[in-house]
Amino acid sequence: MDNLRKIANIYYHALPEEDKLKVSHFMTTMDKDGSGKADLVEFKQYLKEQGYDNYADSDFFKKLDINRDKRLDTMEMLTLYYSILSGRPFCRRCGDFIMAEYFVCVECFEKCSAPIYLCSRCYKDRKYRHSHGINETPLFLDNYAMLEYNRVSALTKKKRRKLQKSESKASFTITTFSTSSSLVSSSKASSNITSELKEVGAVAFKTFETALGLANLKLRLTALGIGAGCTIM
Ligand SMILES: [Zn+2]
Ligand SMILES: [Zn+2]
Numbered sequence: 001m002d003n004l005r006k007i008a009n010i011y012y013h014a015l016p017e018e019d020k021l022k023v024s025h026f027m028t029t030m031d032k033d034g035s036g037k038a039d040l041v042e043f044k045q046y047l048k049e050q051g052y053d054n055y056a057d058s059d060f061f062k063k064l065d066i067n068r069d070k071r072l073d074t075m076e077m078l079t080l081y082y083s084i085l086s087g088r089p090f091c092r093r094c095g096d097f098i099m100a101e102y103f104v105c106v107e108c109f110e111k112c113s114a115p116i117y118l119c120s121r122c123y124k125d126r127k128y129r130h131s132h133g134i135n136e137t138p139l140f141l142d143n144y145a146m147l148e149y150n151r152v153s154a155l156t157k158k159k160r161r162k163l164q165k166s167e168s169k170a171s172f173t174i175t176t177f178s179t180s181s182s183l184v185s186s187s188k189a190s191s192n193i194t195s196e197l198k199e200v201g202a203v204a205f206k207t208f209e210t211a212l213g214l215a216n217l218k219l220r221l222t223a224l225g226i227g228a229g230c231t232i233m
Contacts, residue, residue: 001063001099005075008082027077037071043080052084060090060097089117093128103140106149107132 012023030038030046038046040061047056062068064076064083072080089098096119103123108115116130116138123140132138141149 001066001079004083004088004099005066005079008079009075011082012078023078023081026081027074030077035071037069037073038077039071043072054090055080055084057090057095057097059095063097063099089115091119091122092116093118093122101142101144103142104146105130105138105140106146107138109146 012020015023027038028034030042032042032045040058043061044056044058047053061072064072064080066076067073083097089102089104090096091098091102098117098119101120103118103120105116116128118128118140120142122128130138
């Protein structure tokens with residue numbers, strides 16, 4: 001929880017004043033008796049009122065309550081605020097709040113409003129059953145690999161849109177100059193585009209394949225001319 005606390009604090013200090021007021025409002029609304037701290041009853045009541053029922057959990061409260069005085073002080077409430085807004089998940093198998101690394105089903109993550117998250121212990125011990133079809137083993141990725149997967153997928157989609165645009169331009173040329181020679185050249189262009197699309201598809205597939213193949217994937221992306229690096233100052 002210390003790590004979450006640190007991150008929450010960093011974000012808070014970077015917030016503009018009007019957003020800091022929102023955080024204060026969150027705290028004062030939860031702290032119904034105005035004591036400056038929120039006890040378990042206030043915590044549960046407030047979260048349920050706000051529709052965050054899954055966070056209204058006694059074990060989660062205990063984890064937030066680092067100094068164990070059975071009440072959440074400002075920093076502890078700030079950690080709660082950050083946990084909710086950043087969508088920190090609970091393990092679907094054991095119900096524990098996941099403070100650091102998790103594994104998530106890629107298909108659920110992309111298509112479902114409530115993806116299957118597992119803590120590393122439940123994932124490692126295979127203490128779950130989950131499938132998207134009789135013979136299908138869903139792919140789970142950890143949070144870092146998932147981030148990379150999303151990044152590469154976005155780049156791949158961008159590349160594909162670019163290729164499709166050039167493909168439609170090529171079709172337009174065929175229509176305009178409808179001669180046998182232009183048809184031949186268009187079929188060559190189309191075949192080049194198809195092979196390039198296949199290459200992009202291979203990159204996407206590589207991401208699916210395994211989180212451990214990411215270094216190789218990066219090399220292939222560079223070869224495709226994707227990812228001429230962003231810089232940070
Ligand atoms: Zn678990
Ligand atoms: Zn799934």
